[in-house]
Amino acid sequence: RIAYVNGQYIAHQDAAVHVEDRGYQFADGVYEVCEIWQNTIVDMPRHIDRLDRSLNELRIGWPMARSALLFIMREVVRRNRVRNGIVYIQVTRGVSRRDHFFPPDDVVPSIVITARSSNPKAADAAAEKGISVITFPENRWPRVDIKSVALLPNVLAKQTAKEQGAKEAWYFDADNNVTEGGSTNAWIVTKDGTLVTRPAENGILRGITRSVVLELVAREGIAFEERAFSVQEAKDAREAFVTAASTLVMPVIKIDDTILGNGHPGSIAMRLREQFHTATDFLTV
Numbered sequence: 001r002i003a004y005v006n007g008q009y010i011a012h013q014d015a016a017v018h019v020e021d022r023g024y025q026f027a028d029g030v031y032e033v034c035e036i037w038q039n040t041i042v043d044m045p046r047h048i049d050r051l052d053r054s055l056n057e058l059r060i061g062w063p064m065a066r067s068a069l070l071f072i073m074r075e076v077v078r079r080n081r082v083r084n085g086i087v088y089i090q091v092t093r094g095v096s097r098r099d100h101f102f103p104p105d106d107v108v109p110s111i112v113i114t115a116r117s118s119n120p121k122a123a124d125a126a127a128e129k130g131i132s133v134i135t136f137p138e139n140r141w142p143r144v145d146i147k148s149v150a151l152l153p154n155v156l157a158k159q160t161a162k163e164q165g166a167k168e169a170w171y172f173d174a175d176n177n178v179t180e181g182g183s184t185n186a187w188i189v190t191k192d193g194t195l196v197t198r199p200a201e202n203g204i205l206r207g208i209t210r211s212v213v214l215e216l217v218a219r220e221g222i223a224f225e226e227r228a229f230s231v232q233e234a235k236d237a238r239e240a241f242v243t244a245a246s247t248l249v250m251p252v253i254k255i256d257d258t259i260l261g262n263g264h265p266g267s268i269a270m271r272l273r274e275q276f277h278t279a280t281d282f283l284t285v
């Protein structure tokens with residue numbers, strides 16, 4: 001495997017950043033994960049726009065021209081011969097003597113790009129079964145709209161889920177409303193068949209997969225409401241699912257100890273999963 005690190009393509013096993021990289025010391029950096037599907041990087045322009053927004057919010061400069069970044073992303077995918085999988089991009093504020101203050105202006109941001117293959121058949125098999133989620137009190141900082149590499153709360157929540165036999169943790173806020181998953185956006189279909197997801201204004205990351213699914217929902221004429229929903233409403237739901245670039249639409253069949261519906265993936269979730277790639281933008285690698 002090949003990784004791109006600060007201007008060089010190197011063997012993945014030797015890929016490393018400096019010990020004084022601010023990403024390493026302060027989690028002072030941002031990232032993106034894009035799906036690679038049939039040799040194409042899915043929704044790349046939207047991911048690049050979100051990367052731009054994350055960088056701006058943290059006042060980190062672009063490490064290179066956008067066009068160069070697109071080229072290198074494609075090159076990393078190509079060199080790793082990834083047909084289906086993910087490409088990962090991380091940008092940090094760079095390497096400087098440890099100090100909380102921003103480094104001097106001549107410090108350049110660090111960039112790492114990696115790619116790896118996944119098995120679409122295994123993912124589809126997992127979707128046929130559906131996943132379990134646990135609920136978990138929201139304990140993250142209020143700027144979760146920034147796709148920062150500071151993911152320690154998410155790591156702890158997801159590990160707790162795993163130890164309880166679940167795949168994801170759904171955060172709930174002080175009003176007992178679900179915000180999102182540790183690495184996914186959260187959706188439910190109510191008993192009367194309305195699809196519901198929380199607005200992206202606050203408390204969640206504006207998922208790219210979420211925005212594509214919203215377009216698909218509009219195209220398909222599925223009844224939809226963008227509003228907060230409570231943990232109890234989720235447990236009473238007919239179906240539920242999560243979305244992320246790495247898992248696409250993944251049905252949820254159990255929340256804590258509550259089995260949803262008949263315990264099988266819901267029909268809206270499966271329909272959106274099947275149709276997902278008919279609604280996205282592609283750029284051939």
Ligand code: PLP
Pocket residue numbers: 033180181182183184185204205206207208209210243244245246
């Ligand atoms: N919410 C969180 C906290 C995430 O980490 C992610 C993806 O990693 C998402 C939502 C889904 O975002 P996207 O669809 O852009 O992958």
